[in-house]
Amino acid sequence: MAKLFSYGTLQQKNVQLANFGRELSGHKDILQGYIVGEVEITDERVLRESGKAFHPILRFTGKLVDEVAGTVFELTDAELAQADDYEVDAYVRVKAMLKSATECWIYAAAGGTRP
Secondary structure: OEEEEEOOHHHOHHHHHHHHOOOOOEEEEEEEOEEEEEEEOOOHHHHHHHOOOEEEEEEEOOOOOOEEEEEEEEEOHHHHHHHHHHOOOOEEEEEEEOOOOOEEEEEEEOOOOOO
């Protein structure tokens, strides 16, 4: 099972049901070295499923004092591919290490500076 850190709309029950056909269970954790920005969503499907025209987006800072709270979910590989399909081109999926030392996937700003 893949671990995915969610800090935005993938935490919403309606988005989970629309994309995975089930409500996800997870646990809280912290991602360091990022801040949350905002991106305007124009994709009709994503707008319909999330109900929001603006979504949060991670921006890499590299500073451990910058922290983002979220939820870690376990997904099958097929569900991870469905999450990829849900996220618009402004996001890229990358590996990250959480404050708890859990390695997981995150969706961050595409083109952002990363080590």
